[in-house]
Amino acid sequence: MATITTPFSGGCACGAIRYESTAAPMMMLNCHCRDCQQSSGGPSASFVVVPTEAFKLLQGTLRFHASPSHMGGKTHRGFCTECGSPVIGKPDGVPHIVAIRAASLDDPSGFSPQADVWTCDAHPWDQMNPALPKFEKYPPFGD
Numbered sequence: 001m002a003t004i005t006t007p008f009s010g011g012c013a014c015g016a017i018r019y020e021s022t023a024a025p026m027m028m029l030n031c032h033c034r035d036c037q038q039s040s041g042g043p044s045a046s047f048v049v050v051p052t053e054a055f056k057l058l059q060g061t062l063r064f065h066a067s068p069s070h071m072g073g074k075t076h077r078g079f080c081t082e083c084g085s086p087v088i089g090k091p092d093g094v095p096h097i098v099a100i101r102a103a104s105l106d107d108p109s110g111f112s113p114q115a116d117v118w119t120c121d122a123h124p125w126d127q128m129n130p131a132l133p134k135f136e137k138y139p140p141f142g143d
């Protein structure tokens with residue numbers, strides 16, 4: 001089974017943003033909410049969730065777009081101002097996690113989603129893996 005070796009690194013398409021996670025992923029998931037659809041341009045966004053203290057921005061400055069979150073507060077989606085690549089999401093309601101966009105990893109081959117979340121917003125043309133657990137909204141984020 002695919003795994004992500006720790007520490008792992010990543011960045012945006014143009015290379016202005018570079019980051020590292022010093023901890024292993026707590027969770028990997030696909031989010032099908034409207035905000036993730038719009039920020040990805042696709043049916044969902046794939047995330048590698050790590051503890052906030054393990055995420056280190058090594059280079060560049062992210063710009064954040066905030067949208068209201070069902071968990072309270074807002075979700076802040078960070079992207080590169082040079083190339084527009086989405087890089088991370090930070091929900092106010094779960095301050096102990098950073099959700100890294102799976103495709104921003106230098107080696108995304110180890111991504112192995114454990115759940116589909118926000119399936120209530122998913123479109124009929126969004127083909128999901130039937131073997132994965134489905135959550136209509138957020139799963140428990142394990143405090």
Ligand SMILES: [Zn+2]
Pocket residue numbers: 012013014015016017080081082083084085
């Ligand atoms: Zn960039």
Ligand SMILES: [Zn+2]
Pocket residue numbers: 031032033034035036037045118
């Ligand atoms: Zn989402």
